[in-house]
Amino acid sequence: MTKINQLRLEFEEKLKRDWDSKWNVVCKYDEGKINRKAKFYEALAADISGATNISVSRDTVQRFNKGDGGDSKASLEAYARYIGYKSWEDFEGLNEKDNQNKVKLKWFLGIVIMTLIAASFYVFLFQPHRQKKEILKVIENANRIQFQVFKRLDLKDSVKIDSFYTRTGSARKSIITLMKESQNGNRRIDVPTDNPSYYTIHEKRVVEININHAIVKTKEHWFLKWYDTGIKKYKVSYDHLNEQIYQLINIDGVWKIENNFYEGKATNIDF
16 A cells, blocks of 8 residues: 555545534535535635645545545645644654564564573464464454444444444444444345345455554455335445455454555445
């Protein structure tokens, strides 16, 4: 994932966090960004310009938010400041510093393992292997529960979601938001009986793990066709095979998903 795309994801996360307090009066939040018209982007551009003292236009912000450009050096500077960084260089530097810290951590763990290998076989060899299996199982179960939640659209299922997602993370918030939007729009994926919706995890692997944090990369295919029970038609389709990145944290010995990054949006249909 490029740094610009990472910035775009963090920019969208800020919009999600601020939506109820700042943007709900303009339009309702939607993952597909369909409801975001000129009025919204005019207000957003003004908010960014006022917060960063860098002038950005409505069209520039709209293109950036929808992944279609809008990423000049001046614009990137404005977006980075807007989401809380000192500058675009600060955003790039922190990501680079994180990578360096990860390398240092791996070297440190290597030295510890070599020093204590005789007395710590279970701790340093078997335990990480067991944790990776546990983490991948969390990914499997979380996807299964997410699909069930989308089918049932019952807010009581949030208890099941909490078994695999942190309450403060963006991943859980996205699921709850989509579930509520589907309820309000009378859209379901469990009807009619021949609704073809499904998901498949083609690949999954733990790419990083330490005591309290882990990162998993997957290749998934989600095919969801949302059926409007009011007008008896399919109205929204999501069909994407993409790479997804999961950030997990260990809470009292239990691995839970904090964030889930991926690209792809739903589209309106009518049949």
